[in-house]
Amino acid sequence: xxxxxxxxxxxxxxxxxxxxxxxxxxxxxxxxxxxxxxxxxxxxxxxxxxxxxxxxxxxxxxxxxxxxxxxxxxxxxxxxxxxxxxxxxxxxxxxxxxxxxxxxxxxxxxxxxxxxxxxxxxxxxxxxxxxxxxxxxxxxxxxxxxxxxxxxxxxxxxxxxxxxxxxxxxxxxxxxxxxxxxxxxxxxxxxxxxxxxxxxxxxxxxxxxxxxxxxxxxxxxxxxxxxxxxxxxxxxxxxxxxxxxxxxxxxxxxxxxxxxxxxxxxxxxxxxxxxxxxxxxxxxxxxxxxxxxxxxxxxxxxxxxxxxxxxxxxxxxxxxxxxxxxxxxxxxxxxxxxxxxxxxxxxxxxxxxxxxxxxxxxxxxxxxxxxxxxxxxxxxxxxxxxxxxxxxxxxxxxxxxxxxxxxxxxxxxxxxxxxxxxxxxxxxxxxxxxxxxxxxxxxxxxxxxxxxxxxxxxxxxxxxxxxxxxxxxxxxxxxxxxxxxxxxxxxxxxxxxxxxxxxxxxxxxxxxxxxxxxxxxxxxxxxxxxxxxxxxxxxxxxxxxxxxxxxxxxxxxxxxxxxxxxxxxxxxxxxxxxxxxxxxxxxxxxxxxxxxxxxxxxxxxxxxxxxxxxxxxxxxxxxxxxxxxxxxxxxxxxxxxxxxxxxxx
Amino acid sequence: xxxxxxxxxxxxxxxxxxxxxxxxxxxxxxxxxxxxxxxxxxxxxxxxxxxxxxxxxxxxxxxxxxxxxxxxxxxxxxxxxxxxxxxxxxxxxxxxxxxxxxxxxxxxxxxxxxxxxxxxxxxxxxxxxxxxxxxxxxxxxxxxxxxxxxxxxxxxxxxxxxxxxxxxxxxxxxxxxxxxxxxxxxxxxxxxxxxxxxxxxxxxxxxxxxxxxxxxxxxxxxxxxxxxxxxxxxxxxxxxxxxxxxxxxxxxxxxxxxxxxxxxxxxxxxxxxxxxxxxxxxxxxxxxxxxxxxxxxxxxxxxxxxxxxxxxxxxxxx
Numbered sequence: 001x002x003x004x005x006x007x008x009x010x011x012x013x014x015x016x017x018x019x020x021x022x023x024x025x026x027x028x029x030x031x032x033x034x035x036x037x038x039x040x041x042x043x044x045x046x047x048x049x050x051x052x053x054x055x056x057x058x059x060x061x062x063x064x065x066x067x068x069x070x071x072x073x074x075x076x077x078x079x080x081x082x083x084x085x086x087x088x089x090x091x092x093x094x095x096x097x098x099x100x101x102x103x104x105x106x107x108x109x110x111x112x113x114x115x116x117x118x119x120x121x122x123x124x125x126x127x128x129x130x131x132x133x134x135x136x137x138x139x140x141x142x143x144x145x146x147x148x149x150x151x152x153x154x155x156x157x158x159x160x161x162x163x164x165x166x167x168x169x170x171x172x173x174x175x176x177x178x179x180x181x182x183x184x185x186x187x188x189x190x191x192x193x194x195x196x197x198x199x200x201x202x203x204x205x206x207x208x209x210x211x212x213x214x215x216x217x218x219x220x221x222x223x224x225x226x227x228x229x230x231x232x233x234x235x236x237x238x239x240x241x242x243x244x245x246x247x248x249x250x251x252x253x254x255x256x257x258x259x260x261x262x263x264x265x266x267x268x269x270x271x272x273x274x275x276x277x278x279x280x281x282x283x284x285x286x287x288x289x290x291x292x293x294x295x296x297x298x299x300x301x302x303x304x305x306x307x308x309x310x311x312x313x314x315x316x317x318x319x320x321x322x323x324x325x326x327x328x329x330x331x332x333x334x335x336x337x338x339x340x341x342x343x344x345x346x347x348x349x350x351x352x353x354x355x356x357x358x359x360x361x362x363x364x365x366x367x368x369x370x371x372x373x374x375x376x377x378x379x380x381x382x383x384x385x386x387x388x389x390x391x392x393x394x395x396x397x398x399x400x401x402x403x404x405x406x407x408x409x410x411x412x413x414x415x416x417x418x419x420x421x422x423x424x425x426x427x428x429x430x431x432x433x434x435x436x437x438x439x440x441x442x443x444x445x446x447x448x449x450x451x452x453x454x455x456x457x458x459x460x461x462x463x464x465x466x467x468x469x470x471x472x473x474x475x476x477x478x479x480x481x482x483x484x485x486x487x488x489x490x491x492x493x494x495x496x497x498x499x500x501x502x503x504x505x506x507x508x509x510x511x512x513x514x515x516x517x518x519x520x521x522x523x524x525x526x527x528x529x530x531x532x533x534x535x536x537x538x539x540x541x542x543x544x545x546x547x548x549x550x551x552x553x554x555x556x557x558x559x560x561x562x563x564x565x566x567x568x569x570x571x572x573x574x575x576x577x578x579x580x581x582x583x584x585x586x587x588x589x590x591x592x593x594x595x596x597x598x599x600x601x602x603x604x605x606x607x608x609x610x611x612x613x614x615x616x617x618x619x620x621x622x623x624x625x626x627x628x629x630x631x632x633x634x635x636x637x638x639x640x641x642x643x644x645x646x647x648x649x
Numbered sequence: 650x651x652x653x654x655x656x657x658x659x660x661x662x663x664x665x666x667x668x669x670x671x672x673x674x675x676x677x678x679x680x681x682x683x684x685x686x687x688x689x690x691x692x693x694x695x696x697x698x699x700x701x702x703x704x705x706x707x708x709x710x711x712x713x714x715x716x717x718x719x720x721x722x723x724x725x726x727x728x729x730x731x732x733x734x735x736x737x738x739x740x741x742x743x744x745x746x747x748x749x750x751x752x753x754x755x756x757x758x759x760x761x762x763x764x765x766x767x768x769x770x771x772x773x774x775x776x777x778x779x780x781x782x783x784x785x786x787x788x789x790x791x792x793x794x795x796x797x798x799x800x801x802x803x804x805x806x807x808x809x810x811x812x813x814x815x816x817x818x819x820x821x822x823x824x825x826x827x828x829x830x831x832x833x834x835x836x837x838x839x840x841x842x843x844x845x846x847x848x849x850x851x852x853x854x855x856x857x858x859x860x861x862x863x864x865x866x867x868x869x870x871x872x873x874x875x876x877x878x879x880x881x882x883x884x885x886x887x888x889x890x891x892x893x894x895x896x897x898x899x900x901x902x903x904x905x906x907x908x909x910x911x912x913x914x915x916x917x918x919x920x921x922x923x924x925x926x927x928x929x930x931x932x933x934x935x936x937x938x939x940x941x942x943x944x945x946x947x948x949x950x951x952x953x954x955x956x957x958x959x960x961x962x963x964x965x966x967x
Contacts, residue, residue: 032966036896056898056963058935287934287961290898291946311896312963314932360926361933361953384839555938609670620696639666 003338004348004380010328010335011373014060014366014551019068019092019245026327029320029365030066033311037070037243040308041280044241045086050279052269054306056287057313059545059553060366063284066313067092067245070282074243079119081127081143083134087240089114089124096251096540098419099261100218102268103225104197105416110229110244111195120144128235128242129183133161135237151183158183169234172227174210181208197225198412199464201500214469217442217476230271236278244272245282250289251540259296266301273304281305286545287312315362321354322346324365325372348379370551393549394562401537402568406530414494414529415463421532422446422459422578424539428563429575439598440483442476447486448579453592455487455581462493462521467503474509481518488581489519496526522577528570535563535571592617593625600633600645608641671699672711676731685720685728685737685763721766736944738764738775743784743801750788750800750808781915783952803956880921883909885930888964898934898963902949919951922962929965936960 016023027034033055040053057063074088081087091113097105114125122130122144130147133139137157139146150158159180166176174194182191190208193200202212236242246269252261272279283305285293293302316324326345329335339347346354349372357363357371377385409417423435423446432451438444438458446459460477464470474491481489491513493499499506513519524532541547542559595615599606612619619641626635626643636642678694679686686694688704699707708729711717717729720737730737738760745751745759757772764772776799779785788798789809814835821831887907891899904910910918925931939947939958951959 033896056934059937287898288936288938290934290961291900306894309896310892310894310898311966312898312932312934314963314965317929359955360923361935361957361959383836553937557938618696639663639670 002380002382003340004335004376007334007338007380008332009373009376009380010332011369011376014369014373015546015548016062016065016068018094019064019071019090021068023065023068024327024331025065025069025072026320026323027069028323029316030062030069030313033066033313034069034073036309036311037066037280037282038073040282041074041088041241041243043308044278044280045238048238048277050273050276050281051308052273052281052283052305053308054310055282055284055313056290056310057284058287058315058364060364060548060551061287061313061315062365063286063313064247064546065365067247067282067284070243070245075118077119081118081120083131083140083143083146084239086238087127087131089128089236089240089242090245091242092245092247094248094251094540095246095265096248096420096536097416098423099252099264101222101416101419102252102264103222103229106268107197107225107229108416110232111192111197114232115192115195122147125182125232125235128237128240129162129165129179131240132165132235132237133158135239136161136164151185155184165235166231169231170227171231175228175231177209193412195228196412197228199466199469201465202468205466212466212468214464214466214472218445226271230275233272233276233279236276238278241278241280243280243282245284247284248540248544248546249283250286250544253289253292253543259292262293262296263298266297266305270298270301270304273307280308288545315364316358316368317362318351318354318358321358321363321368322351324368325349325354328369328372349375366548367551370548374550388550390549390554390558391562394554394559395566397547398534398538398566401534402530405533405537406526409526409530409533411463411465411494411497413533414497414524415461417529417533417536418461418463418492419445420540421536424536425532425571425575428535428560429567429572430579433579438480439595440480440485442480444477444480450487450579456485457488457490457579457581458486459490459492459578462491463497465497467500467506470499471503471506471509474506474513477519478509478513481513487518489513490578491519491521493521493523494529495523518581520577522574524574525570528574531568531571532574538563592621596622596625596633600643605642605644608635608643611643668703668707668710671703671707672714672716675704675707676711676716679717679729680731685723685730687723687726687728689726690728721764723763723765734766735775738767738772739779739784742772742775742779746785746799747801750798750802752798756799782948783950784947786956880913880917881925881930884918884921884925885964888962895964895966898961900949900961901951901959902946904962905949922951923953925962931962932965933959934961934963 013023037053037055040051043049044051055063055066071090071092074090076085076087091110093106093109093113095102095105111125114128115123117123118127120143126147127143130143130150133150134143134146137150162176162180162183165171166173166179171179178191178194181187182195187207190200190204193204194208194210199214200208205212233242233244246265249262249265252265253259269281269283272281281304297305329345329349335348344351353371353375354368357368363371374385426433426435426448434449436447436449436456438447444458445461448457448459450456458477458480460473462470462473464473477489477491480486491510499510510521514521538547538559539556542554542556545553547554547559592615596611599611599614603611608619608622612622615622622643623635626633633643633645636644674695674697675691678691682690682694688701688708691708692699692701692704708717712719712729717731718733718737719727720730720734721728732740741760741763742756745756751759753773753776756776757769760772761767761769767775776785776787780787780799785799785801786803788800788804790797818831822828884904887904887909888899890907891897891903905918913921922931922933926933933951936942936950936958939950942950946960949960953959
């Protein structure tokens, strides 16, 4: 009988999905990178200066694993934490988001991490607050006990200290009010929602004592998220700094090959690095994108990103591979029991296996574990495991992801899912359509442009739970429609977020837009939102090298090819709903004319070739348009033809 | 279509400006056409009408400024392209071989019409250069074949096994063996092959012996020359010039471009890099989307015998 019969394969699970996942760790591997991160954290604490560490590695080289090790090492495991014992808050942010929503994405993930509980049942946020306030109060001893004492016996002092702290951190009055209630353990659910950046109904804002002055547009929402993030990061101190890890930054580039995503990220890092004093910012990047980072992230941001150090994760050599294999084998004592007396520790694998797999160049840990898994199964079954085809593997991953998203998605995530998922879906299902920047104000979230500029469709994400906010949004949309350049308007609202009965004016506004105007209200079902979320997740992983079949990363191109053949029907229907339009097809020149007027209003005088280049049309098209004498623009022909705006227009 | 007329009586500077501006337009037209164009072809692709003599002058200026290059006659008319003839010829060859592996003879027949100024010998020379630079692979001989194949892809074991195995299978079926028996035999063979003592390559990779020409050129197999150790030392010390941080990843492009290495052949340089990898001083970083890189970046890559490409190195730390 085969001695391995019935023993679970110790090499399954080669991907560490998050730093909070359980994994087998070999601390002697990547020791120097780990030490660099530890030194950076110490440096922040002792010098009160935020620093950046850049970790580069091939796909499957263990970047997330490294962050997991750091989390384990940095986080205090004791139930009792002394106020004078230095501590770390650990935050991990995977950048699977649309770059235009980046600050809101960071806010959500930062708050989510800060609200995780420590061994003493207080959250990381409470620890950050407690340490700052303890500094004011010269407190010592058990943090949890002292905090309880402050909350119960000295609430007024605590409020005064919080007020002072808010001033020092640049926290808004609203943030201060929410933090006060969080500390008092009042309305924690609402506080959490507000801190996460969710839209709250008027009554709930009233419960928190906040005014119902919803933010107006995309830019102000991003600015608000920026301010909340910086204020929260400034809560860190020399006794408790924050280790802020950014992972999968490649995912920002899924649809923004022009580098917009990386530039936005660079600016974000620069702001965090320069505006705070106690952040250790760790950025992980796949080595293949190394050149992109150098080309597309501004130099000042790159300097911030690696202000402390840069590390590269090397492939495993034979020795390291052996350590990894031994660690995995030792997890299950049944293997040791089954091992023949004369076999070495690597049994059932052999040194020759590892030698072959590592070769001269080495082998990534993920690939090594997958090779071991196959070999183990082969020895166990007496047959090489059948090779899983890409098609079968992707089908199974896709189904799993959809099911998981359907189970866990919340209506509060709808905007992020739409913002990140729709550009990917459009590129797959309708590659001839473009998502273009909205040049008009008030701006819509997205403007879809039909092939040959035949039509433009505006998209507004009406995901607000707050009816005043929704009404204001609809009013802005109505103003936007007045420009007359849109063929159709799509208002998207999650099917599970009702419009309250009392919101009469909001209902009327929706009716005006949809019954009399060119608007439609699209309510994606839970199934559609789950599929869209799964789609963006898969592409984010593929872009970051974290989607693998048999240990080999699946490229975004292969995924795209597969997805084109298997795109779920609900997603195709969503595309249809968004892009089908009726009525007169606008003159394609109409949109061009509007763009030209805007350009000339900004530039006053511009040469023809530059104008054509910036409007993405030919010079001839522009000349024809101007000759039609309809655009209040004149052309001086000559060796350098120049456009200018007619006086009085 | 709007007609653009150049006034020959116009002042010289004005006419020159016109010609210069139009030559930029013409370059764009040729580039967007995706194939070399003759003057007539350019005229067809232009959205404005320019008289032929003017157009010829415009094209000539673009050629003088090295923005367009004559790349030989096609259908008896001189054609122009945005890259020099040799680069055009190499791109064309790679394009043909991307679809399927071809022998030099078949390849020549496919490109000779476009490369009218090239003799068969010239095309063979280009093939050699492309193989040397790593853009093409000279595949080992197929069983019973007499001529090597060229491809942009590394050799695939299945291509070598398919035809002979099919032949044997047919014969075995003819003598009465069942398909199940044949499959079992093949599996046994595969197991024996894997368990043989000296596997030269990782079992996940197709194990096809490198062709003789490649083996000679392979930087891994190449013995270290007398100046090899000096070269490895120079490489290690010059890494600091690019980035002194010991953990930094360094692109091979800037490293190859350093003055010190201008007189080092590609083979020597790559052999020195592999020596540093073998002795655990350097780590190489793989690039899996080589097709997305431009030619300049592709040319800087390091390649191993298994057809993997590496774009950067870093100093090895524990």
